[in-house]
Amino acid sequence: MKIEGTHVFNGPREDVWEMFYDPNVLASALPGAQKMEMVNEDEFKFDMNVRVGPVSGAFSGELQLDNVVKPDSLTLKGGGKGAPGFLNGVGNIKFKEQEDGTTLMEYEGEVNIGGALASVGQRMIDSVAKSMIRTGFETLDKALAARLATKETGAESVEFKAPTEAQFAKEVAKDMVKMENWSAETKLILYIVPVIAVIILLAVILNSCGA
């Protein structure tokens, strides 16, 4: 299924792009990430834990980075599998400078989810994905603000806290309650691709930096 979305980062494009290359930020923005390593240039392996309702377990997979045009755009291809099933996806991400000094991130892609994640976790995927995206972006927004503040003041670094697993679970629960009131069609708008795009992006950058 095809997915698209946008997010506005409150900062210039170069800073946003650079932020994505800060492993400390990105590790904390990615719920469940365990390990990420570069196997080749623009090729990565990752391990993460996934929990969607009753379906949970370890996932491992590979990512490829393509068409990298710094600081403008990139394409992500990848997928993973594990006890809960598998996922495969392709995503395109663009960063656009806005007149007001903010950066518009546009993402679109296609993803295929299989196994128990799809057959049993189906009704939870929307909520979990939505929460992952939202908390992910919230974390990144805070990180960006912290980085910009650091840049301005010249201070060493500003601490920010990524959400704990418990906080994340609470967010998922909140999102599920909200979605109860949505029409089935609205629910069908899947959030999983942006989630993957974000996860992958974060993970990739985190590790390309670390390596």
Place this chain on the structure above:
Amino acid sequence: MAEKYVGKSIKRNEDRRLLTGNSTFIDDINLPGMLHVAIKRSDFAHAKINKIDVEKAKALPGVVAVYTADDLGDYWRPGPLQVPPPSVIKGAIFNARPLECIAKNKIRFSGEPVAVVVAEDRYIAEDALDLIDLDVEILPYVGDLEKTVAPDAPLIHEDLESNLAADVVQEVGSWEKAVAEADVVVKKRLLVNRVAGAALENRGIVVNWDANLNLLTVWATTQGPIPMRNSIAKYLGLLENQVRLINPAIGGGFGPKIMSSQIDDVVIPWIAMKLKRPIKWVEDRRENFLGTTSERDQLHYAEIALKKDGTILGVKDVFYHNTGAYNPYGMTVPLNTQAHTVSNYRVPNFLTEIKMVFTNQMVVTPVRGAGRPQGVFVMERLLDAAAEELGMDKAEIRRINLLQPEDFPLRSGIIGQDFVEGVLDSGNYPYALEQTLEKIEYEKFKKEIQPKARAEGKYKGIGIAMFTEGTAVGPYEGCKVMVGVTGKVSVVTAYSNQGQGHYTTFAQIAADNLGVKVTDVDVVTGDSGQWSWGVGAFASRGITLVGTAIHNASLKVREKALNLASKLLETPVDELEMEDSVVRVADIPEKFISLGDLAMRSNPTRGTVEPGMEPGLEAASYYGPPHGATGFGSLGMIVEVDPETGKINIERIVITDDCGQPVNPMVVDGQIHGGLQMGIGEAFYENLVYDDYGQLVTASFMDYLFPQATDMPDKFEIIHSQTKSPLNPLGIKGVGEAGAIAPPACMMQAFEDALGLKDMFITESSINPSKLYHYVQKAKGA
């Protein structure tokens, strides 16, 4: 004369043991040293297998063995086909692709088995599944019924030219002629969704190999114990009687449990012999959704040609039938559709074509209804559309086209699932229609109730639909009836029981013929160690085929008992009567001999054997009908719809059903209740949904919805019509699927009637509040 049991609603013999928890179901069977199996199923819908790495799984403590297709060597084979190709139909194309018990080189649907883990307990076996690494090359998924036969579609079976599984055309009269003579031709594109059998108890198998006795004992939840026994014996190189297949108590079948040649019956017995340990596998619910067959899923391009006065001149129906990744069950389902499309009406010209297609989805085999609901849905929807076109009443257009009592028996010209031309043996369709209309107060509803409700802002509608139910098809069933020395009667058959009430209904027939209490008749079903012949529980055929065999066998035993009593009592047979478990002289009640004593005396002692003697008060009998017996009926429903929310309320359900002579009307009612609830589920709740990648996204009861008791009306109003079948001595027809056939057609009509929107026509057999809301919005032009 003692009271007869046939036709009486007596309580069920089996209920005490079921209700007190004293029945043994498959998971209750535990043998010393038993190992447990878990099955690794593919998450991918279409893929080439590169490698299956099971080493980590094998290394897990407690795992005894892990097998893939390669480990099976020459034992691995597809199939066999469970139902032969329809070669009897002229011009039929059938590309046989029987089921693969475990995927070898290629995966063709998500849920297909790829490996089997055997472990000391099920927990370990399940854990080991996670350690199996399945390396595949993912291939493009095909699930759309039309696109799958497009020239550029990826091939599911590469050795075929296309994904066309079969093509069967049958024509009676000439559709072209009907069109030429017609005043109006109405065309519709109609969709029928996919549903699960979803029995309360999932499938399961326990196998024990006794190398000393050379006996393989198999307990299985199969609906076809003898064919499964024969298949297991053949492939393991055993004699049939070296495999004893036993049905334990079974918690529902509904069709899918008829399938064999699957991993459970092919691979697990092989493992039991190889490891020399008892093996158990019991399916869990998600696995049932992914690993057990399901049904419906057709797309119809249907047309009806009529005269201005509503007289039908002809019907044309070209339909795609999804068989899933393989077609092991032949063409039973789509042939049933062909046989049940026009079967209530006088349709002089009928053209019907099946395009059976392969997709990367679960294999399709019968689920209660088995093709019948599709045919009925198409015809009833066409009549509704035609009635709208001609400005006719929905009941009237049916009334003027129904077959009349004098039309029977009627040769249909359509070859059915039993490969013989359909013959409608008997019926009174106008009676069935009028009974329902009268009971549901059709005229009063239309003239008074509906307008009054509408004035109060309530949207109430009525639906009326006709159906036939082809039942009791061949080939045959059989049984053995014996009087024991206690005077109690044993009835033994290999027919399978999943809760139909056989322990009572079969006993009623034997009890009547042998003059014993129904509680003194012990019925054994589904045990090949006790009775070796038969076919299986499908097509609502148990009571007619086994019941008739029991009737005939018990009459033979009666004759034996009377002849022996005649000798012992020195009285002619025609002066004897048989009741209260004795044979007595009619005029001298104190002169009698008990059935138990007769049984004792029927087993000759030394020096008393005469030439040609057959010991025992025992007889076997087989019954195979020339063709099926056709039940029929009409269904009426009143529903209220909220156009703003799509919420519905079923206010009344009236069904008139004719299954010939009911053996136990209470049991018949139970079948109709369950059938109706299943049909309502199909129409408004239950739906198996695959996503764009072939993932079944409704593999739990959170997403696959059942209608609840609270969704049902206060009562089902059932009228029994009785047109006895001329085909068998008791005049019986089947009833197992009757209730499930007409609800989708009837409900869609009722929804439309309730909303009263011009141009609102529901083209799907399954909708839900959301879809209903959209139909309303579309009709309003919103």
